[in-house]
Every structure is written in C-alpha cells, then in structure tokens.
Amino acid sequence: METKQKEIKKEAEPVKAKKVRIRIIGVGGGGSNIIAELSRKLKDFSSQKVDFVAVNTDNQALKNLPTTVKSFPFGSNITKGLGTGRNPEIGEKAAKEDIERIKNLFAGDRDLYIFVSSLGGGTGTGATPVLVKIAEEMGLGNAVIQIGEKINIDQFIDALSRARTYLPMVAVVTKIDENKKLKKEEGVIYMSAVKGIGIEEFKEKVWEGLGLVRVYLKRERSGQADKKKPLIMKSGKNLDDVLKRVSKEMRDDVSRACIWGKKARFPGQEVSCNFEVFDEMEVWFGR
Numbered sequence: 001m002e003t004k005q006k007e008i009k010k011e012a013e014p015v016k017a018k019k020v021r022i023r024i025i026g027v028g029g030g031g032s033n034i035i036a037e038l039s040r041k042l043k044d045f046s047s048q049k050v051d052f053v054a055v056n057t058d059n060q061a062l063k064n065l066p067t068t069v070k071s072f073p074f075g076s077n078i079t080k081g082l083g084t085g086r087n088p089e090i091g092e093k094a095a096k097e098d099i100e101r102i103k104n105l106f107a108g109d110r111d112l113y114i115f116v117s118s119l120g121g122g123t124g125t126g127a128t129p130v131l132v133k134i135a136e137e138m139g140l141g142n143a144v145i146q147i148g149e150k151i152n153i154d155q156f157i158d159a160l161s162r163a164r165t166y167l168p169m170v171a172v173v174t175k176i177d178e179n180k181k182l183k184k185e186e187g188v189i190y191m192s193a194v195k196g197i198g199i200e201e202f203k204e205k206v207w208e209g210l211g212l213v214r215v216y217l218k219r220e221r222s223g224q225a226d227k228k229k230p231l232i233m234k235s236g237k238n239l240d241d242v243l244k245r246v247s248k249e250m251r252d253d254v255s256r257a258c259i260w261g262k263k264a265r266f267p268g269q270e271v272s273c274n275f276e277v278f279d280e281m282e283v284w285f286g287r
Contacts, residue, residue: 020111022050023108023112024053025105026052026055027055027127028125029058029083029123030120035054035069053070055072055105057073057079057081057083057094059073075093075095075127078090086121086122088126091125095131106134113135115131172189173188173189173190176190177194189201189202213279214232215233215281216280216283221286225282233277238273238275239273239274239277257284259275260281262280264281
C-alpha cells in the first residue's frame with residue numbers, strides 16, 4: 001500500500017516546463033536604442049532567459065549603450081566604425097563583409113532570436129535583410145522587425161524588397177465539367193477530376209515549378225538504367241551532387257561518368273562530375 005501511494009505521489013508531481021532562452025538583436029542605431037530601452041524595462045529577467053545584443057556599424061553609438069546590452073560592431077573595414085551615413089548600400093556591404101562573424105550571433109544556446117530594426121536609416125535598412133538570410137541559412141525560420149520611426153511606403157517597400165522571396169505558383173480552376181460557359185484565360189490550368197481533364201498538365205506544371213529533374217542510374221555501362229526508381233534532384237545540381245546523394249564514400253572511388261539523354265552529344269558521352277544534371281538523364285559512374 002505504501003509503495004502504491006509513493007507511485008501516485010510521483011505521478012502527481014508537476015511537469016517542469018522548459019525555460020525559453022531569448023536573444024533580442026537590435027540592428028542599427030534605431031534598433032539598438034529600442035532594445036536598450038527594452039533591457040531597462042526587462043531588467044528583472046536574468047541574462048540566462050533574455051539577453052540583448054546591439055549590432056551596429058557605428059562604434060561610438062555602441063559605447064553609449066547601457067551595460068545591459070552587449071555590443072557587436074561589424075563592417076569596420078568599410079565604415080571604419082563611423083556608421084553608414086544613412087546609406088543602405090553601405091549597410092548591406094558591411095554586413096556581407098562580416099558574414100562569418102555575424103553567424104556567431106546565432107551559434108549559442110538560445111531558443112528564440114528576435115530582430116529589432118528601424119527601417120529608413122543605413123545600417124538597419126541595409127543590414128537587416130542580410131542578417132535575416134544568415135539566420136535562415138542556419139535553420140532559423142522567422143524574424144521580427146520593429147519599425148521605430150516615421151517612414152513612407154516607398155522606403156518601407158525598398159527596405160523589405162531585399163529580403164523578399166518569390167514562390168512558384170500554379171493557377172488552377174477545378175470542376176470545369178460543371179461550368180461549360182467558363183471563359184478560359186492563358187496560364188491557367190483547367191481541371192476535372194471526374195473526367196480526368198488537365199491532370200497530366202497540372203503534374204507537369206508542378207514539376208517545372210519545383211525545378212526538379214529525374215536522374216536514372218546505371219549499374220553497368222552497357223546495361224539498362226533503373227527507370228522505376230529515379231533519383232530526384234533540383235535543377236542546377238551536378239553529377240558530384242548526385243554522387244553525394246548516392247554515397248559519400250562512393251565519390252572517392254569514381255573517376256569518370258558517362259551520360260545518355262537529350263543533352264548528351266552522343267549516347268554514353270564521358271563527362272566530368274561538374275556536368276549539370278537534366279531531366280531523364282541516364283548516368284553510369286566508373287572507376
């Protein structure tokens with residue numbers, strides 16, 4: 001009975017929630033001033049939970065920040081530590097110059113990174129898109145940007161345009177068998193699942209939009225390629241990337257490659273591993 005009570009007590013113990021560790025990064029003079037004020041208001045939070053980092057090209061501005069904010073100067077070879085003079089192009093170049101150092105901002109044990117930036121100046125406007133891209137490349141999915149001054153719509157669009165991403169889109173109208181008077185437009189796929197209309201065209205468009213290609217591997221140079229299980233690659237990749245997908249160890253043993261398909265000059269053309277893949281390429285790797 002005593003053992004059972006201990007088990008019940010153990011099960012009733014509350015689960016300890018993980019404490020989220022946050023880093024708030026102020027970019028440029030405006031962003032740094034905002035997080036400086038935040039650090040004063042959140043002074044009761046320990047640095048283990050929240051830490052503040054000011055990222056700027058102006059060294060003097062960084063020295064004037066409170067001790068609760070860590071300083072991270074960058075782009076000194078371009079700006080000499082004097083700022084960008086409100087020139088976004090200089091801010092962008094300064095960030096790109098120090099990409100490897102900037103990566104250290106995201107190399108810690110923090111769970112959440114928040115960007116705070118005043119768009120309209122030089123460092124904030126020019127460097128923020130670069131920092132966002134670096135964060136994305138390191139596996140971080142989102143960024144928060146704070147606008148801390150009055151700017152017009154043209155300045156806002158210009159600042160964000162450098163970080164925008166366009167995604168491929170396929171316009172589709174379904175159930176066309178139910179609407180025979182529908183006026184068709186160019187570039188739109190019209191489908192009917194019931195009658196099988198437009199299905200293949202839709203597949204082809206999605207395939208093209210994703211930029212995928214099929215690569216068929218040959219075990220023997222004179223043999224048939226395995227077309228039941230193609231290797232799916234992104235267009236723009238080369239045969240070296242194919243080898244890495246198949247086996248990293250295999251790459252060291254391969255000295256040549258032969259290809260077949262629409263971009264081969266002749267069947268079985270021998271090419272280097274830098275040759276770019278194309279759709280329905282057949283390839284044999286040899287030692």
